[in-house]
Amino acid sequence: MTCWETFLAYALRSQGIGEHLLPRTDFTICQQVVLIGSGMIWNIYFGAVALFLGFFLATALAVAKGSRHIWLRKPASWFIFVFRGSPLFVQFFFAYFLFLALKNQYPIFSPFSAAWLGALVVLFFNTAGYAGEIFYGALQSIPKGDVEAADAYGMSGWRRFRRVIWPTLLRLAWPAYTNEAIFLFQSTTLVFFSGFPAAGQMGDALYYAKYFADKTFNPFVPYPILAGYFILLTLAITALFGAINTRLNRHLPKDRRPRLRFRPQLLR
Amino acid sequence: MAWLGCYLTTPKHMALWESLGTVLLLLAITAPAALLMGFGGASAARSRIPPLRWIGKTYIALVRGVPDIAFFLFFVIALDQGIEYARQLILCPDWHEPVRQGNDFIVCPAAKMPPGTASAFVHAAYSFALAVITFAIVFGAFAANVLYGAMQAVPRAQMETAEAYGMSHRQAYWRVLVPQMWVYALPGLSNLWMVLIKATPLLFLLGVEDIVYWARELGGAKTPMFTSYPHADWRVWYFAGLLIFYLLFTRASELVLDRIMARLTFGQATTAGERQRKGAA
Numbered sequence: 010m011t012c013w014e015t016f017l018a019y020a021l022r023s024q025g026i027g028e029h030l031l032p033r034t035d036f037t038i039c040q041q042v043v044l045i046g047s048g049m050i051w052n053i054y055f056g057a058v059a060l061f062l063g064f065f066l067a068t069a070l071a072v073a074k075g076s077r078h079i080w081l082r083k084p085a086s087w088f089i090f091v092f093r094g095s096p097l098f099v100q101f102f103f104a105y106f107l108f109l110a111l112k113n114q115y116p117i118f119s120p121f122s123a124a125w126l127g128a129l130v131v132l133f134f135n136t137a138g139y140a141g142e143i144f145y146g147a148l149q150s151i152p153k154g155d156v157e158a159a160d161a162y163g164m165s166g167w168r169r170f171r172r173v174i175w176p177t178l179l180r181l182a183w184p185a186y187t188n189e190a191i192f193l194f195q196s197t198t199l200v201f202f203s204g205f206p207a208a209g210q211m212g213d214a215l216y217y218a219k220y221f222a223d224k225t226f227n228p229f230v231p232y233p234i235l236a237g238y239f240i241l242l243t244l245a246i247t248a249l250f251g252a253i254n255t256r257l258n259r260h261l262p263k264d265r266r267p268r269l270r271f272r273p274q275l276l277r
Numbered sequence: 278m279a280w281l282g283c284y285l286t287t288p289k290h291m292a293l294w295e296s297l298g299t300v301l302l303l304l305a306i307t308a309p310a311a312l313l314m315g316f317g318g319a320s321a322a323r324s325r326i327p328p329l330r331w332i333g334k335t336y337i338a339l340v341r342g343v344p345d346i347a348f349f350l351f352f353v354i355a356l357d358q359g360i361e362y363a364r365q366l367i368l369c370p371d372w373h374e375p376v377r378q379g380n381d382f383i384v385c386p387a388a389k390m391p392p393g394t395a396s397a398f399v400h401a402a403y404s405f406a407l408a409v410i411t412f413a414i415v416f417g418a419f420a421a422n423v424l425y426g427a428m429q430a431v432p433r434a435q436m437e438t439a440e441a442y443g444m445s446h447r448q449a450y451w452r453v454l455v456p457q458m459w460v461y462a463l464p465g466l467s468n469l470w471m472v473l474i475k476a477t478p479l480l481f482l483l484g485v486e487d488i489v490y491w492a493r494e495l496g497g498a499k500t501p502m503f504t505s506y507p508h509a510d511w512r513v514w515y516f517a518g519l520l521i522f523y524l525l526f527t528r529a530s531e532l533v534l535d536r537i538m539a540r541l542t543f544g545q546a547t548t549a550g551e552r553q554r555k556g557a558a
Contacts, residue, residue, distance in 0.1 A: 094528065
């Protein structure tokens with residue numbers, strides 16, 4: 010089988026398209042690269058969707074945590090504390106068994122016990138918690154003058170938020186938020202361990218990396234391939250978020266624009 | 278209530294409590310070890326001797342650059358195989374068969390680690406030790422990075438004053454730099470401590486029978502055939518307990534670290550130190 014044929018057969022295997030039978034003997038590098046790459050589709054799906062939805066919830070949480078009303082502030086603070094204060098790994102397990110228990114009572118929860126939705130919900134809440142704290146920190150450090158200027162123009166409520174507070178908040182929070190995004194994508198690998206079943210062997214990148222490591226007893230090929238994919242993904246995210254960062258700060262002189270600095274974190 | 282008390286003290290549950298102790302033990306060993314590694318790494322990276330400096334900087338850069346649980350999985354296997362290979366070179370020099378035979382990793386029987394005859398306890402202790410070493414090396418690099426930054430953050434004037442007083446390089450380092458750097462290092466270190474707490478469930482991945490393992494085992498549905506305490510699937514409750522355990526632990530750490538920070542800030546030339554001084558006056 011040439012490498013191109015392997016690509017055609019396995020490139021979309023993680024979506025259930027193409028050859029279903031995994032290679033069992035004579036593993037080639039090409040097979041490993043293609044199949045682990047095929048699994049990456051799931052990692053990107055989890056990361057991208059959770060990040061997109063989490064962004065809106067995080068903004069809401071940050072505003073609620075900064076609110077004067079105790080009924081808004083307390084729940085938001087607790088939400089952020091719960092998701093930042095406990096390991097994502099335990100959250101995954103807890104959510105999985107919670108969904109299993111709920112499924113027995115209400116059949117509507119049955120899709121939640123599969124990885125594509127259940128794990129996504131956990132990642133969504135988790136990233137919302139972390140990003141909410143980042144946004145809250147940025148909200149606290151919005152220059153007083155900006156808000157006073159908005160007041161002087163007669164803006165208030167939603168208009169002031171939309172035109173003045175929100176853009177400044179994003180601008181201040183963006184470097185930290187970029188790190189959070191990179192980190193979220195990296196923690197999508199935990200989905201594999203969390204007990205959420207991958208339907209019909211349609212696993213993520215780590216699923217295939219582990220498969221090859223188990224079959225060949227040689228971790229030195231599949232895991233570096235996996236790491237290589239994640240480095241590429243990190244570079245892509247940095248480029249995208251860097252472009253957004255430039256746009257957010259386009260009104261500032263060049264030397265005063267904050268630079269994105271990748272600060273790797275380990276685990277969550 | 279009495280039933281619950283009895284249920285929670287079955288031998289299997291005792292194993293759960295024990296594994297809770299394992300987690301605390303891991304934290305108790307790893308935190309000082311990582312701090313020590315970090316201190317060594319940071320000192321090496323600041324050293325005036327080039328090779329030592331390169332080692333320190335490489336150590337920080339290498340481990341920090343590969344952030345993933347893939348690293349954990351990879352590192353443990355690599356360490357395990359490395360130890361076995363080293364033992365083979367020492368213990369059976371006549372053994373010339375290749376280590377990698379196709380897909381298998383084979384060493385001579387005497388070099389197996391832990392020895393095949395060892396008890397289950399030794400096996401458990403060995404995998405625990407591997408986990409501790411992995412955690413210490415990885416978190417040591419993170420701590421080294423934090424401490425290196427903290428050493429740089431100590432005002433230059435402080436070191437210059439020390440030199441003006443005629444202190445040698447070593448004296449200035451131990452008497453001025455090290456006592457002052459902690460206040461700059463503490464925010465980073467406390468963040469690291471939180472990450473370390475949250476990293477402990479990964480013991481499960483490293484093959485130690487930890488709390489995640491037992492929560493899954495004990496929570497699973499039981500029938501009267503296997504146990505005198507039959508119950509339905511209770512895993513959700515076990516994991517809820519685990520979640521609360523971690524939340525309480527994090528909260529307690531936060532409170533303690535806040536107090537340490539207040540202590541360390543006392544009399545320091547930082548904004549918070551200044552505020553403390555004014556508040557007292």
